[in-house]
Amino acid sequence: MIDLPVVSDPRGDLTFVEGGNHVPFDIRRVYYLYNVPVDAERGGHAHRELEQVVFALSGSFRIKIDDGNSKSEYVLRDPRRGLYINKLVWREMDNFSQGAVCMVLASRPYDETDYYRDYGDFLAATSA
Ligand code: TYD
Secondary structure, eight states: OEEOOEEEETTEEEEOOOBTTTBSSOOOEEEEEOSOOTTOOEEEEEESSOOEEEEEEESOEEEEEEOSSOEEEEEEOOTTEEEEEOSSOEEEEEOOOTTOEEEEEESSOOOGGGEEOSHHHHHHHHTO
16 A cells, blocks of 8 residues: 555645555556446456556545456555555456545556456466
């Protein structure tokens, strides 16, 4: 988990993130998920090279991760606390709350050839 700084005053909270400082890579892409149905399942893939940090900017969701040897799961609900996901880690996301917003900081531009979308192919890569 990565804890970001927070600057709080009576006007509210401010959190910031600097690539290469608070996250261990230069940020090349930001994307966010919103209008997610509460029964949706997202993810279901791993990446060859991409590193990411995932935040719940609003609401909450569950994220299950699997490095091919061990599995764990987290509930993200604090906008100042993100989950770092290294390359070669399978992830699945579900249990989105109504109105949840998921923001992802990524180390590379979008590239479909960087994805493992087949779990068998992912497992083969982790045991290679
Ligand atoms: P995907 O990464 O499978 O979404 P999730 O892991 O949240 O379920 O991406 C869904 C679709 O969006 C897929 O067709 C690829 C496209 N996409 C982009 O075009 N650019 C992006 O930066 C991302 C993350 C996805």
